Amino acid sequence: MMYNVKVDVSLKEGMLNPEASTIERSLALLGYEVKETKTSETITFEMEDENENSAREKVDDMCQKLLCNPIIHNYEITIEEVDCKN
């Protein structure tokens, strides 16, 4: 089966996010007062596997080994089967 995989990588709660605070300051310069600005990274790819569980296990492994650093990051994995009819 072919799967669409999406991994959202964000900084753990409470961690300083210099990119987000810079964006927030810049928005303030444009007159937009916002708060709790956060940034995250999304990585998407396609992969083939026997079933969704097996794919999820592999993607989790990828997150632990490369895509994230568990010391500072949280991650969320979304897996959807590619609809071959389209």
Added chain:
Amino acid sequence: MAIGIIRFPGSNCDRDVYKAIELAGGEAEYIWWNNEDLTNYDGIVIPGGFSYGDYLRAGAIASNTPVINGVKALVKEEKPVLGICNGAQILGEIGLVPGLFITNEVPKFNCEWVDLKVSTNRTPFTKNFDKNQTIKVPIAHGEGRFYSQEDIDTLKDQEQIVLQFEGKNPNGSIEGVTAICDESGLVCAMMPHPERASEKILGSNDGLEFFKGMLDII
């Protein structure tokens, strides 16, 4: 026997480190990232730069290359390993030292001379300094803010904090920590560039002692 200098695509302080090791009276050799057997080397320096374009996170991709297995094997043999700047980020990523070096508090690339306090001289790299001595070495990084989940007091008690910024904290590191070592003291990750302070004409030669100290124990 020589000190190996690891080269990744994007390393750019490799030649400076080579020169500094020569100035310190040692012999150096370059090692390419796909070399896994490092048994011919007495010590390793992972130099600064932007390995693999710093994609994903600084040091993340370099941490998954074959040469890192060789580095881990040398660490088991109690050989000294020094990671400088990008090299420090890599040592943090592979977990050979506690903590990580992440985006500066103010996210700009910070290139300047700084005063550093030698917090411990039990490592080979700092053994030629007095404890609490102030030295002058430049920094050049955008991702050098030391962050650790481990209790900072425990790291202090175990003398794992090697260098701290003095006078000011240019990147928001916890307690100004900018070099950290493992429990043995033989693996050290430092954000400042000792090779750029290896001759008086450069502004300081304090950095040369890091390499002399490393050579002394091999």
